[in-house]
Amino acid sequence: SRIVTVAGAQMGPIQRSENRSEVVARMIALMAQAHRHGADLVVFPELTLTTFFPRWFMTDQAEIDRFFESAMPSAETAPLFDAAARFGLAISFGYAEQVQEADRTRRFNTQILVGPDGRILHKYRKIHLPGHAEHEPWRAFQHLEKRYFEVGNLGWPVVRALGGHVGQMICNDRRWPESYRVMGLQGVEMILLGYNTPRHNPPAPDHDALGDFHNALVMQAGAYQNGTFVVGIAKAGIEEGCELIGGSVIVAPTGEVIARASTLGDELILARCDLDWTRSYKETVFNFARHREPEQYRMIVER
Numbered sequence: 001s002r003i004v005t006v007a008g009a010q011m012g013p014i015q016r017s018e019n020r021s022e023v024v025a026r027m028i029a030l031m032a033q034a035h036r037h038g039a040d041l042v043v044f045p046e047l048t049l050t051t052f053f054p055r056w057f058m059t060d061q062a063e064i065d066r067f068f069e070s071a072m073p074s075a076e077t078a079p080l081f082d083a084a085a086r087f088g089l090a091i092s093f094g095y096a097e098q099v100q101e102a103d104r105t106r107r108f109n110t111q112i113l114v115g116p117d118g119r120i121l122h123k124y125r126k127i128h129l130p131g132h133a134e135h136e137p138w139r140a141f142q143h144l145e146k147r148y149f150e151v152g153n154l155g156w157p158v159v160r161a162l163g164g165h166v167g168q169m170i171c172n173d174r175r176w177p178e179s180y181r182v183m184g185l186q187g188v189e190m191i192l193l194g195y196n197t198p199r200h201n202p203p204a205p206d207h208d209a210l211g212d213f214h215n216a217l218v219m220q221a222g223a224y225q226n227g228t229f230v231v232g233i234a235k236a237g238i239e240e241g242c243e244l245i246g247g248s249v250i251v252a253p254t255g256e257v258i259a260r261a262s263t264l265g266d267e268l269i270l271a272r273c274d275l276d277w278t279r280s281y282k283e284t285v286f287n288f289a290r291h292r293e294p295e296q297y298r299m300i301v302e303r
C-alpha cells in the first residue's frame, strides 16, 4: 500500500480588507493542525490568498494587480514555505499569478504544489475560465475571470509526487470531464483542486438550490471514471456580501466521499488515501488500453 495522509484545509471567507499576512497566519494554523494529525499533504482552495476579486468590475490595472502575486514565494508567502518545511508537509494552494513571459506581462489563475523541501513540484494554470469579460451590470455581482486571467498554457500535467502520480485543476475545471480524462490518460492517482463557487449563478438562478449537489456530483464522477482520488477544497462563507458554497470533499477512486467539511469556515478534513486503491479501477472497468475507442471520440476534439 502507498498511504498518503491528506488534509483538506477549507478556508472561510476572506474580506477585501484582510491582508496576505493575516490569511497566511490562518493557513499556517491549519497546517499545524494537519501536522498534529500526521498529514503528508495539505490542500488549500483556489485564489486562497485574497478575496475572490473577479466579483468586481475594475479598470485600473494597478488596483487589479494588487490581488496578484508577482513573485512566489514573496515576503508575505515565504512563511507558508517555511511552515511546510518545518512540518514536513507538501502544500497545494491557489493564487493569482502575474509573470513576465515572452516579453509581456501575463496573468493566470494558478495552483501550485510545494514539496516539504520548498521546491515547486507542480504548477497548473486554470484552463476553463467561467463567467464573462465585460461589465454586466444586470448581475448582482460580476464573475470576470475571462477579463482578469488568460487561459492556462501548461495543459494538465501529471507528475510523480507523494509516492504516486499527482495532478491539479482549478474550480470550474472540475465541471468538465475532459479535465479529469487528460490526467486519467497520464495515470493520475490523486487530483488536487480548489474552488470559490458562489451559491448564486446569475445566468442560471434555477441551479442555485443544486449547487452543493453539482459540486459533489462532478468530483465523484471524475474520480470514479478515472480511477483516481479527488481532493476538492472550498473557500467558503460570505465574502463581501457574496455567499460561497463549502462542501469540501476528499473522494476515493470508488467515487465515494470519504471526508467532507461541515462548516463554512476554516475547517480541516482528513483522510488516509491508499494510492494502490486506484488499481482495482484502472486495471478493470477503466482499463483505458483495453476498453477505450479513441477513433470514435474525434468529435470531442474537432468540434
Ligand code: ING
Binding pocket: 130, 170, 171, 172, 173, 175, 195, 196, 197, 198, 199, 200, 201
Ligand atoms: N467558480 C464557479 C465554479 O465553476 C460557477 C463558477 C458558479 C459555475 C456557480 C456554476 C455555478 O465553481 C469558479 N471560480 O470557477
